[in-house]
Amino acid sequence: MIRNYRDLTRLEMEQVNREETIVLIPLGALEQHGNQAPLGTDDIIAEAMTQYLKKELEAVDPDFPMLLFPVIPVGLSTEHKNFCGSITFTPATYYHVLYDICVSLARHGFKKIALLVCHGGNAPVVQVLSRELRSELGISPFILSSGAFSHPDVTATISPGNVWDFHGGEMETSMVMAVDPSLVKLETSQAGIPAAFKDNKALKPYGNVSIGWVSEDWKTEDGTPIGIGGDPSGASAEKGRIILETSAKVLVPGLLEIRDWKA
Ligand SMILES: [Zn+2]
Numbered sequence: 001m002i003r004n005y006r007d008l009t010r011l012e013m014e015q016v017n018r019e020e021t022i023v024l025i026p027l028g029a030l031e032q033h034g035n036q037a038p039l040g041t042d043d044i045i046a047e048a049m050t051q052y053l054k055k056e057l058e059a060v061d062p063d064f065p066m067l068l069f070p071v072i073p074v075g076l077s078t079e080h081k082n083f084c085g086s087i088t089f090t091p092a093t094y095y096h097v098l099y100d101i102c103v104s105l106a107r108h109g110f111k112k113i114a115l116l117v118c119h120g121g122n123a124p125v126v127q128v129l130s131r132e133l134r135s136e137l138g139i140s141p142f143i144l145s146s147g148a149f150s151h152p153d154v155t156a157t158i159s160p161g162n163v164w165d166f167h168g169g170e171m172e173t174s175m176v177m178a179v180d181p182s183l184v185k186l187e188t189s190q191a192g193i194p195a196a197f198k199d200n201k202a203l204k205p206y207g208n209v210s211i212g213w214v215s216e217d218w219k220t221e222d223g224t225p226i227g228i229g230g231d232p233s234g235a236s237a238e239k240g241r242i243i244l245e246t247s248a249k250v251l252v253p254g255l256l257e258i259r260d261w262k263a
Helices: 010-014 041-060 091-107 120-137 170-179 238-260
Strands: 003-004 022-027 066-068 112-117 140-145
Touching: 003 041, 022 091, 022 238, 041 066, 041 170, 041 238, 066 091, 091 112, 091 120, 091 140, 112 120, 112 238, 120 140, 140 238, 170 238
Parallel strands: 003 066, 022 066, 022 112, 112 140
Antiparallel strands: none
16 A cells, blocks of 8 residues: 555554555755746656556555655755755755655664655765665665656657757656646746757766766857756647656556565
């Protein structure tokens, strides 16, 4: 059975098989996502992903043992901090927030913690944290990536010519629209291209040779920093539904193996 962690009473929690139950912690962010999408885009996607996952998992195993932890609404968003409204922890604070939550869970006997990364900037901290937790506490911290952005069903949703789509672009904007179209102001959208790297062959924001990037590197055609990758103008709720559903389905086989994992 999949339930919300916060809904259980203390007595109900005492009845949970905490050694076997997975605690899924969705990791959001509160940061600019261009003109058109809300600051809480990653948070909104994180919340939606838990519901899509619940549906997919319960279709396979109605007794799937998982508790959904509340979404952590702020993450590591250093790269966006100069854009209005972005909120970030420092890396050390974020590490310790997650560390303290996981230590508390471990104290109650939970062994399986699945960290659902819904913002790429959170991933490096989660990678370091998961190894430290495993080594220090002997628990099993798993890392799940929320978006199946290279899956063919997902790439098929991207409009032709929109080659730079990632942060705040068509895919993320579509996912928010799938949740609540009124949160997106598509008429204000502008496309962002990686102006600083556009002509580079080797030095990229990601890859074998990269730089600690800031989202000002992504600019509009006329050179104004916009901080998003791609062109959100083709976003739609239906595309968002496909992306969320596909991304959830991609995680199911791994979660079934986490269910059966013996620490
Ligand atoms: Zn995002």
